[in-house]
Amino acid sequence: MNQEPAGEKIEVRDKWIAKFLVHLATDRGASVYTQRNYQQALTEFARWHLDERKTAAAWEQLQRDDFRAFVRFLGRNKLSRAAVQLRFSALRTFYKFLIRHGVAESSPIKNLSLPKLEKRLPRFLTIQQMADLLAAPAKLLASQKQKKGPGRPISPEVCWRDVAVLETIYSCGLRISELCGLRVEDIDFNEQIVRVRGKGKKERLVPIGEPALKTIQNYWAALLEPPVGVQPVFRADTHKAAPLSALQLSRRLKNYLVIAGLDPALTPHKLRHSYATHLLDAGADLRSVQELLGHAHLITTQVYTHVTTERLKKAYDAAHPRA
Numbered sequence: 001m002n003q004e005p006a007g008e009k010i011e012v013r014d015k016w017i018a019k020f021l022v023h024l025a026t027d028r029g030a031s032v033y034t035q036r037n038y039q040q041a042l043t044e045f046a047r048w049h050l051d052e053r054k055t056a057a058a059w060e061q062l063q064r065d066d067f068r069a070f071v072r073f074l075g076r077n078k079l080s081r082a083a084v085q086l087r088f089s090a091l092r093t094f095y096k097f098l099i100r101h102g103v104a105e106s107s108p109i110k111n112l113s114l115p116k117l118e119k120r121l122p123r124f125l126t127i128q129q130m131a132d133l134l135a136a137p138a139k140l141l142a143s144q145k146q147k148k149g150p151g152r153p154i155s156p157e158v159c160w161r162d163v164a165v166l167e168t169i170y171s172c173g174l175r176i177s178e179l180c181g182l183r184v185e186d187i188d189f190n191e192q193i194v195r196v197r198g199k200g201k202k203e204r205l206v207p208i209g210e211p212a213l214k215t216i217q218n219y220w221a222a223l224l225e226p227p228v229g230v231q232p233v234f235r236a237d238t239h240k241a242a243p244l245s246a247l248q249l250s251r252r253l254k255n256y257l258v259i260a261g262l263d264p265a266l267t268p269h270k271l272r273h274s275y276a277t278h279l280l281d282a283g284a285d286l287r288s289v290q291e292l293l294g295h296a297h298l299i300t301t302q303v304y305t306h307v308t309t310e311r312l313k314k315a316y317d318a319a320h321p322r323a
Helices: 015-026 032-053 064-076 081-100 127-146 156-172 176-180 210-222 246-259 269-281 286-293 298-319
Strands: 193-197 203-207
Touching: 015 032, 015 081, 032 064, 032 081, 064 081, 127 156, 127 246, 127 269, 156 176, 156 193, 156 210, 156 246, 156 269, 176 246, 203 286, 269 286, 269 298, 286 298
Parallel strands: none
Antiparallel strands: 193 203
């Protein structure tokens, strides 16, 4: 979530926010990122209400004007439209929870006008850039063998793991949390299928390519004790069974992006964008890509069609004599 608006820090303890966060973690199986963002959004509103209205928020009594005032407060602090939308997504979900528990009769933010999101197309790598990135770990290992320099060298086991991680993200279009949560038993090598645990504890089956499967087998073969059963596919450490963390993955990716001559600011999620874009470019239908990505709504997937359409229009303008 974007930066929190400046202001006096007031500690807020709200029993319904606490119950909702437990519900998110246990009943809905929300990711740690969703839990963190929702907690920050709800606490921020409760803190603003306490500071502005000099009283704790009584959720069942709040009116639409209270939330309009909160929107203006966020605007004064120059939050992006996406940041405002994210905060109200949390509030909207929270009110559904309150209504189900009989705390509130209706949601005061229903149909509340919010700043419209800026149209931003997802960034992605070209097929060649993706190939350069996939080759980066092996390139780093080879360069270390040729010269001894300062810094901690990468071990062959870590190299093979990172190759397998990048191949698997690109082959399956996984979210970071989904990749880090993969277990050995989730991979069917014969059928070339992976069981993925997505948002809200939803499971889906995703095809995985032979190159990715081979890199996983190479990685396991390099370990003294290959993982089995419910153990993580990708370990944080070669000697321990703890899963690779999202933070570790992001840090490793930045290094490989530099080696591949790409923008180090690109996130692991951009590999998922690349996966979706390349599928649609090759003729995959939108519904299939939606299922592969684990999107609940087709509109979430449709943003990738704008990417491919924009590229087609540029090609048309550049090549057609009557464009």
